[in-house]
Amino acid sequence: MSDAYTALEARFRRLALLSESIGMLRWDMSVMMPPGGVLARSEQIAALKLLYHELMTNPAVAVDLDRAEDLENLNDWQATNVQRMRRRWLHTTAVPADLVKATTHAATATETIWRTARIENDFKSVLPSFSELLGLVRDGAAAKAAALEVPPYEALMDLYEPGATTATIDGLFDDYAAFLPEFLEEVLRVQASRPVPELPNGPFPVKEQEALCRQLSEAVGFDFASGRLDTTFHPFSGGVPEDSRITTRYDEADFTSAIMAVLHETGHAMYERGRPGSWRYQPVGETPGLGMHESQSLIVEMQASRSRPFITWAATIIRAAFDGEGELWSADNLYRLSTRVARSFIRVDADEVTYPAHVILRYRLERAMIDGDLMPADLPGAWADGMRDLLDVVPPDDRNGCLQDIHWYDGAWGYFPTYTIGAMVAAQLFAAAQQANTGIVPGLATGNFEPLMRWLRKEVHCLGARFSTNALLERVTGQPLDPAAFKAHLKSRYLEDLT
Amino acid sequence: MSDAYTALEARFRRLALLSESIGMLRWDMSVMMPPGGVLARSEQIAALKLLYHELMTNPAVAVDLDRAEDLENLNDWQATNVQRMRRRWLHTTAVPADLVKATTHAATATETIWRTARIENDFKSVLPSFSELLGLVRDGAAAKAAALEVPPYEALMDLYEPGATTATIDGLFDDYAAFLPEFLEEVLRVQASRPVPELPNGPFPVKEQEALCRQLSEAVGFDFASGRLDTTFHPFSGGVPEDSRITTRYDEADFTSAIMAVLHETGHAMYERGRPGSWRYQPVGETPGLGMHESQSLIVEMQASRSRPFITWAATIIRAAFDGEGELWSADNLYRLSTRVARSFIRVDADEVTYPAHVILRYRLERAMIDGDLMPADLPGAWADGMRDLLDVVPPDDRNGCLQDIHWYDGAWGYFPTYTIGAMVAAQLFAAAQQANTGIVPGLATGNFEPLMRWLRKEVHCLGARFSTNALLERVTGQPLDPAAFKAHLKSRYLEDLT
Numbered sequence: 001m002s003d004a005y006t007a008l009e010a011r012f013r014r015l016a017l018l019s020e021s022i023g024m025l026r027w028d029m030s031v032m033m034p035p036g037g038v039l040a041r042s043e044q045i046a047a048l049k050l051l052y053h054e055l056m057t058n059p060a061v062a063v064d065l066d067r068a069e070d071l072e073n074l075n076d077w078q079a080t081n082v083q084r085m086r087r088r089w090l091h092t093t094a095v096p097a098d099l100v101k102a103t104t105h106a107a108t109a110t111e112t113i114w115r116t117a118r119i120e121n122d123f124k125s126v127l128p129s130f131s132e133l134l135g136l137v138r139d140g141a142a143a144k145a146a147a148l149e150v151p152p153y154e155a156l157m158d159l160y161e162p163g164a165t166t167a168t169i170d171g172l173f174d175d176y177a178a179f180l181p182e183f184l185e186e187v188l189r190v191q192a193s194r195p196v197p198e199l200p201n202g203p204f205p206v207k208e209q210e211a212l213c214r215q216l217s218e219a220v221g222f223d224f225a226s227g228r229l230d231t232t233f234h235p236f237s238g239g240v241p242e243d244s245r246i247t248t249r250y251d252e253a254d255f256t257s258a259i260m261a262v263l264h265e266t267g268h269a270m271y272e273r274g275r276p277g278s279w280r281y282q283p284v285g286e287t288p289g290l291g292m293h294e295s296q297s298l299i300v301e302m303q304a305s306r307s308r309p310f311i312t313w314a315a316t317i318i319r320a321a322f323d324g325e326g327e328l329w330s331a332d333n334l335y336r337l338s339t340r341v342a343r344s345f346i347r348v349d350a351d352e353v354t355y356p357a358h359v360i361l362r363y364r365l366e367r368a369m370i371d372g373d374l375m376p377a378d379l380p381g382a383w384a385d386g387m388r389d390l391l392d393v394v395p396p397d398d399r400n401g402c403l404q405d406i407h408w409y410d411g412a413w414g415y416f417p418t419y420t421i422g423a424m425v426a427a428q429l430f431a432a433a434q435q436a437n438t439g440i441v442p443g444l445a446t447g448n449f450e451p452l453m454r455w456l457r458k459e460v461h462c463l464g465a466r467f468s469t470n471a472l473l474e475r476v477t478g479q480p481l482d483p484a485a486f487k488a489h490l491k492s493r494y495l496e497d498l499t
Numbered sequence: 500m501s502d503a504y505t506a507l508e509a510r511f512r513r514l515a516l517l518s519e520s521i522g523m524l525r526w527d528m529s530v531m532m533p534p535g536g537v538l539a540r541s542e543q544i545a546a547l548k549l550l551y552h553e554l555m556t557n558p559a560v561a562v563d564l565d566r567a568e569d570l571e572n573l574n575d576w577q578a579t580n581v582q583r584m585r586r587r588w589l590h591t592t593a594v595p596a597d598l599v600k601a602t603t604h605a606a607t608a609t610e611t612i613w614r615t616a617r618i619e620n621d622f623k624s625v626l627p628s629f630s631e632l633l634g635l636v637r638d639g640a641a642a643k644a645a646a647l648e649v650p651p652y653e654a655l656m657d658l659y660e661p662g663a664t665t666a667t668i669d670g671l672f673d674d675y676a677a678f679l680p681e682f683l684e685e686v687l688r689v690q691a692s693r694p695v696p697e698l699p700n701g702p703f704p705v706k707e708q709e710a711l712c713r714q715l716s717e718a719v720g721f722d723f724a725s726g727r728l729d730t731t732f733h734p735f736s737g738g739v740p741e742d743s744r745i746t747t748r749y750d751e752a753d754f755t756s757a758i759m760a761v762l763h764e765t766g767h768a769m770y771e772r773g774r775p776g777s778w779r780y781q782p783v784g785e786t787p788g789l790g791m792h793e794s795q796s797l798i799v800e801m802q803a804s805r806s807r808p809f810i811t812w813a814a815t816i817i818r819a820a821f822d823g824e825g826e827l828w829s830a831d832n833l834y835r836l837s838t839r840v841a842r843s844f845i846r847v848d849a850d851e852v853t854y855p856a857h858v859i860l861r862y863r864l865e866r867a868m869i870d871g872d873l874m875p876a877d878l879p880g881a882w883a884d885g886m887r888d889l890l891d892v893v894p895p896d897d898r899n900g901c902l903q904d905i906h907w908y909d910g911a912w913g914y915f916p917t918y919t920i921g922a923m924v925a926a927q928l929f930a931a932a933q934q935a936n937t938g939i940v941p942g943l944a945t946g947n948f949e950p951l952m953r954w955l956r957k958e959v960h961c962l963g964a965r966f967s968t969n970a971l972l973e974r975v976t977g978q979p980l981d982p983a984a985f986k987a988h989l990k991s992r993y994l995e996d997l998t
Contacts, residue, residue: 017546024543025523032531036725037742044523047516051550226535243536 004067005078008085009282011061016281018052020240027238027245031230042108053100056092065089077284080466084162084283091159094147095140103140106133107411114409121399123380130409131376134369137413141370153370156414161289161421163468166367168481169417172424173360175483177390180357183487184391187341187353187494197336200328203252212255212321213248213262216314220266220300220449222246227269234348235261237268237297241280244269255322256337259314260301267300268293270453274461285464290415292469294422295429296456302352302423303430303489304452309445311335317447341494343393345400352423353490357390362405362416370413425469427486429460432477503566504577506559507584508781514554515780519739521547526737526744530729541607552599555591564588576783579965583661583782590658593646594639602639605632606910613908620898622879629908630875633868636912640869652869655913660788660920662967665866667980668916671923672859674982676889679856682986683890686840686852686993696835699827702751711754711820712747712761715813719765719799719948721745726768733847734760736767736796740779743768754821755836758813759800766799767792769952773960784963789914791968793921794928795955801851801922802929802988803951808944810834816946840993842892844899851922852989856889861904861915869912924968926985928959931976 022045029041055061068074068082095103110129117126141152148155150165157164214229227244239245246265250258271293279285287293304310308331315331318324327333341351347358365382368374374382383402384394395401407415434440436459439451459476470480477485521544528540554560567573567581594602609628616625636655643654649664656663713728726743738744745764749757770792778784786792803809807830814830817823826832840850846857864881867873873881882901883893894900906914933939935958938950958975969979976984 014546014549017543018550020539021520021524021543021547024527025520028523028527032727034723034725034727034742036722037739040519040739040741044516044520047513048520048547050513051517223535224533226533228531228533240536240539242539243533 002068002071002073004064005071005074005082007060008064008068008082011055011058011064012081012085012088012283013281015052015055018048018055022048022052023238023240030232030236030238031245031247046104053092053097056089057097061089062093077279077466081279081282081284084286084465087158087162088283090147091144094144094155096143099136099140099143103133103136103411106136107409109133111406111410114403114406118399118403121397121403123398123403126403126409127376133409133411134376137411138370138372141413153367153414156370157417158414160415160418161291161469164289164291164417164421169363169421172481172483173356173363173417173420176356176420176487177360179483179487180353180390181392183490184341184343184353187490190495191341195333195336197333197340198328199254199256199337200322200324200326202254204255204322206250206252208321209250209252209255209258212318213258215317215321216259216305217246217262217266219447220263221270221453222266226273229262235265237265237272239269239272241273241275244272255318256334259318260305260338263305264297264301267297270300270456271296271461274457276462276464276466279464284466288465288467288469288472289421290418291421291425292460292472294418295425296460298352298422298426299430299433299452299456300449303426304444304449306338306352307441307444307493308335309441310447311338313445313447339493343391345387345393345395346404348404353494354391356420356423359416359420361386361390362407365402366408366413366416421469421481424481424483424486425473427489428473428477428482429456431485431489433459501567501570501572503563504570504573504581507563507567507581510554510557510560510563511580511584511587511782512780514551517547517551517554521551522737522739529731529735529737530744530746545603552591552596555588556596560588561592576778576965580778580781580783583785583964586657586661587782589646590643593643593654595642598635598639598642602632602635602910605635606908608632610905610909613902613905617898617902620896620902622897622902625902625908626875632908632910633875636910637869637871640912652866652913655869656916657913659914659917660790660968663788663790663916663920668862668920671980671982672855672862672916672919675855675919675986676859678982678986679852679889680891682989683840683842683852686989689994690840694832694835696832696839697827698753698755698836699821699823699825701753703754703821705749705751707820708749708751708754708757711817712757714816714820715758715804716745716761716765718946719762720769720952721765725772728761734764736764736771738768738771740772740774743771754817755833758817759804759837762804763796763800766796769799769955770795770960773956775961775963775965778963783965787964787966787968787971788920789917790920790924791959791971793917794924795959797851797921797925798929798951798955799948802925803943803948805837805851806940806943806992807834808940809946810837812944812946838992842890844886844892844894845903847903852993853890855919855922858915858919860885860889861906864901865907865912865915920968920980923980923982923985924972926988927972927976927981928955930984930988932958 025041025045025048033041065082065086069086074082106129110126110133113126113129117123138152141156144155145152148158150158154165210229214224217229218224222244226242227239227246230245230247231249232247233249235248237244237246246262246269248258248261248265271287276285311334312331315329315334318334319329341353343354344350347355350358361383364386365374365379368382369376379402380398387401388394433452433455437451437455440455443449443451460472463472467475474480524540524544524547532540564581564585568585573581605628609625609632612625612628616622637651640651640655644651647654647657649657653664709728713723716728717723721743725741726738726745729744729746730748731746732748734747736743736745745761745768747757747760747764770786775784810833811830814828814833817833818828840852842853843849846854849857860882863885864873864878867881868875878901879897886900887893932951932954936950936954939954942948942950959971962971966974972979
């Protein structure tokens with residue numbers, strides 16, 4: 001193997017270990033850290049990030065990348081690895097260190113103000129800081145655009161969804177936006193014709209909810225000898241393949257939210273655990289994009305766990321966990337609870353039918369702001385207009401509108417599309433999985449995820465980032481990302497003929 | 500300020516943040532991490548340690564240190580800071596990177612074998628690996644000895660107790676070894692003349708023990724908005740001043756061990772919290788040595804919390820925690836429980852009278868091994884001889900002898916003396932504190948640590964490493980480290996005339 005390529009692998013291994021360390025410090029910050037530690041922890045993370053930046057901007061990396069790109073004896077994995085390294089290098093080196101630092105500072109300040117602004121429903125209070133942050137983000141986007149040779153918004157999106165273009169996203173999203181209004185009406189009509197789903201009466205003690213969550217997560221394949229389940233306000237998945245850290249939150253009045261969050265995060269963890277071991281610590285051993293990552297959580301949560309076969313099995317487990325008796329504990333009622341659809345203001349509480357509308361709105365607005373076509377001061381009005389167009393509702397205030405998400409205020413721009421890409425990829429992969437292995441759905445009916453997981457490990461997980469999301473979909477499903485499978489899934493689930 | 504000095508401060512700030520990050524990864528490893536994460540975490544820590552090494556061995560550090568040492572306009576804190584930086588630099592750069600790596604590897608392997616060897620009482624199984632490790636440690640000691648210009652054993656000890664000499668340690672330890680036999684007999688005679696201390700009947704649920712531990716820790720001054728209490732097999736103290744992480748373990752049959760461990764670790768945490776804020780992240784803002792650090796835990800545990808006034812107050816709290824009633828819950832019985840003395844084989848369970856004997860034994864043996872005067876194969880015999888000389892007992896097997904401690908097998912040599920230095924410093928400081936503020940002991944009788952902590956913050960904590968341990972003791976007590984105060988404390992407590 002060439003010295004240049006070998007040196008790059010060694011360097012990116014160090015970068016990956018540094019990223020993992022930063023990830024652990026962040027996990028602890030979210031899950032364990034007492035409030036007094038915030039500043040000290042921020043300093044630690046900033047120090048590690050600076051070391052990361054220095055390792056990546058070392059001139060030897062550029063030299064080795066140039067050399068490795070000229071090599072002709074690399075195998076496909078190695079060649080893809082070099083491409084992924086170059087992409088990551090471009091993202092890190094494109095933006096001047098001073099601008100990175102100023103943006104991080106502005107994001108921290110804006111996020112802090114936003115926390116209060118959201119509670120107090122006071123968009124004006126965060127507007128100056130938000131405008132300043134946007135200015136810096138736009139400068140960063142311009143710098144990345146020059147390096148990546150794509151438009152500024154695409155340069156931001158590229159960090160999360162490498163290679164994604166606005167042309168593609170527009171195609172997917174416009175199609176869904178056109179499909180949604182009539183479909184949603186129909187879903188709501190069908191839903192209204194059926195019994196109203198009703199929550200069993202709580203309270204449901206946290207201890208018992210947690211035991212149930214662990215049981216269900218283990219059914220999917222989670223191994224607590226190599227992972228943890230903890231509690232946070234916003235559920236997330238972190239850690240490393242050998243040590244997955246998932247979190248959820250518990251509502252003592254409603255056990256369904258904790259369960260579904262755990263199943264969702266378990267999907268992320270299973271993907272991480274299935275990564276190709278021989279490419280551990282290399283960019284090609286990671287994910288082709290966050291849409292693919294999200295698809296793995298949504299296959300477990302939306303495709304598998306909110307399906308009627310799974311809920312029918314899970315109902316028995318759930319009843320046993322809470323000593324539940326009576327009609328409200330029936331599989332039918334629990335299934336209806338898990339598949340309720342409603343127009344709503346809050347993205348994170350939205351069902352899978354309306355969720356993409358929330359994402360499409362944010363995509364359009366953030367792109368307009370990055371392109372300079374929408375001023376921050378005009379955001380509340382644009383938000384209301386967008387919600388009216390997409391979902392035919394208008395939020396009563398900014399707390400239920402443009403102040404609801406941390407994204408943007410924390411400096412993350414271009415991330416939103418990955419949620420809906422993930423939903424579409426999930427549907428397309430799950431349809432292919434079902435076709436390839438007719439034992440998958442019957443498996444779910446007995447709480448057996450093994451057939452599904454075996455298929456995912458083989459066709460998705462162990463490929464890492466060897467193929468782009470579209471190339472992987474073509475290999476496995478015969479075509480690139482196509483919203484048809486997602487729409488077919490929704491029609492089948494929500495217009496299901498029960499007669 | 501000179502460029503060289505300013506550059507050094509910036510560099511050591513980065514090193515400190517890197518050390519803190521490593522510390523957090525280690526804390527998580529001990530407290531939270533599932534077993535599956537061991538290898539991945541070791542890789543992360545190794546990567547951060549390599550970065551630390553690279554930052555420290557950067558040639559610019561040597562140049563700046565030379566320049567800074569020639570500066571005449573540094574104030575006392577800055578000048579001491581440069582001395583401490585040089586010492587740390589010497590420790591890091593003295594040993595070739597290959598030797599560091601080989602030693603780390605050998606230590607990991609030996610520690611793993613030791614875990615089984617201890618359980619199976621099989622010293623022979625760890626002997627080959629242990630011998631190899633010792634060889635590498637001796638090579639490292641020789642390299643450090645050349646750099647520090649002291650004998651090899653002192654070079655190892657210097658990492659934990661900067662500037663300590665074997666001449667001083669011999670003086671302190673020989674004095675105590677001569678004092679102990681007759682004194683111990685007398686203590687045991689006095690103890691035998693009094694009622695036998697007896698544990699109240701359990702079980703004592705972990706939940707209630709933990710609540711009690713938190714209450715007592717808060718009484719000392721621990722603030723749970725800036726710290727955590729968790730559970731580990733071996734109690735320890737970690738984290739950073741703004742985010743203290745202390746641990747304990749719970750025995751449902753005996754609540755006293757958890758309480759005393761928490762009070763001990765709280766003492767460490769209070770010291771960390773009291774470090775001079777304006778020297779945060781600088782060597783001069785840390786501790787002059789681990790003996791001083793240990794003294795702060797022992798002042799809280801041994802001097803204050805095992806005192807009759809404190810136990811009298813705590814007895815009320817303890818009774819309330821467990822609904823205790825009757826003679827076994829009396830302050831007298833609880834005090835006798837907290838001050839039991841006995842010859843024993845296990846260091847970590849030893850009382851404060853016999854503890855130094857365990858340390859003296861280890862000091863003598865590890866020094867002989869480093870000096871080449873004792874071969875590892877002869878360790879079990881030398882251990883038995885030493886225990887007979889010092890405590891007049893012989894362990895029945897190696898599990899109760901030379902296999903009991905992780906030290907040595909994990910590569911830590913030269914650390915043991917700090918425990919007894921800490922006990923002696925604690926007694927000397929506590930005597931001075933009592934003299935300076937006559938409200939300290941009456942405070943303890945009402946659970947009020949404020950007078951003691953105020954004194955410690957002012958006279959010890961906020962000085963960081965501005966003075967060496969001896970210099971600090973001279974400032975505060977009028978003389979350098981002297982075992983007299985420790986012996987006086989033991990006489991007063993254990994030969995107390997109750998008539």
